[in-house]
Amino acid sequence: MIRHWCEAMGDTGPAYRGPDAVAPATMLQVWTMGGLTGHADHADHAGHAGHAESADEADRADRAGRGGRTEAYDELLALLDEAGCTSVVATDSEQEYLRPLRPGDEITFEAVIESVSARKTTRLGTGYFVTTRTDVRVGAELAGTHRFRILKYAPVRRQPKPPRPRPVVNRDNAGFWEGVARRRLLIQRCTGCAALRHPWLPGCNACGCPDWDTVEASGAGTVYSYVVMHHPRFPAFSPSEGGPGPAGPYAVGLIELAEGVRMVSNVIGVPYDKVRIGMPVRLVFQTYDEDLVLPVFRAGEGAA
Structure with missing residues (x-):
């Protein structure tokens, strides 16, 4: 698994090879995961090639087969669903590394719901931030801690798209917008000096003549x-x-x-x-x- 991880990450660090290899610290969560099939084979989900022997170890292996989720966590999500918080988005995660992990270490973990926030209002909707904490151990020694936080929320009801703002039409520019409605771009032309002007004005800014006609832009x-x-x-x-x-x-x-x-x-x-x-x-x-x-x-x- 260390080799697979390093290949995927393109990490060729010498610390991850050979008889004294250590696992990359950021693999901390990997050892608690049950794989694509979510199977609960004790040997796989205790974290190494050893076997889970106690009832507690079997329970941890079963949780690993479900991605580390506990029954309490599933019950909490169900309660939030009932409260209308039917959508979820991952917000952030934190990891703390306390000791290196080496091939052959027997890994166990404990996942708990660490906190549930008060109801919060976000751009996505209103809901609750749920933080879980997973403690990873080698024997009795704490090797690292992983915190994962989600927002379980009730989606905002999207309002119909408002109409696009309309241009301000007045007596000075009404002819321009009438032309646009007919798919014609009309330019004002002074009948006194023949100067073209845009935007439209009530009189010529070159000679002051108030009279004008239009030409159509190419x-x-x-x-x-x-x-x-x-x-x-x-x-x-x-x-x-x-x-x-x-x-x-x-x-x-x-x-x-x-x-x-x-x-x-x-x-x-x-x-x-x-x-x-x-x-x-x-x-x-x-x-x-x-x-x-x-x-x-x-x-x-x-x-x-």
Whole structure:
């Protein structure tokens, strides 16, 4: 078993080979485990090639065959299940090493429920932290202690995903959003000096003329600048945009359109850490729910 462990860990330390070998300290829990089948063969689960002879040793071997779990532990988990704490997650473990273990040592162990916390509220739900302690002995001598802690909890009832926040539409920018709804990206153009502008304004910031019309953007652009958003993550956003889930950060770009104006939007199509200044992008309209369409910019193949 020492050889198997060292091979799995890639540990070639000389202390674990030869007639004077010791077991790696972090193998402490291994000697109390019953294997994949959970069998209760006394010779295997007493911890070495010796045989369990007493009733106490037989009981310990039986517990080892069940992964070291005692009947009291199983009863406690059943009580917590009845209280609604039907989910479990391992939180941490601690080991203390008091003496090296060597081939031929007869290992025995005692597992106890050391503590059950008061009811706690966590992000996963409310429940109890249960700590078990396993004392590993060679004869009467304590060789090491292993503590293992779980959270047995009642899962939080997930609320329906809230709708994505809507853009603020007012009389100055209503035409822009009407265009987006029709899958058209409209840019304001001053009828006095022909300057293009974005975002939309009630008058030209170049000549002051209040009159304007629009031109439709071609959809081509480049990343002028960008930021990577890490936090906070809003429930209304999908995982690829920083919402709950395994996906990570997302990129928000300042996009320079081929027409010369710039606008802020998401950069999609490539991982956030692959976005670069000068990267070509192409406008796409993305539907988020029944009545929300937003312009975003796709990088990657076909963006140029």
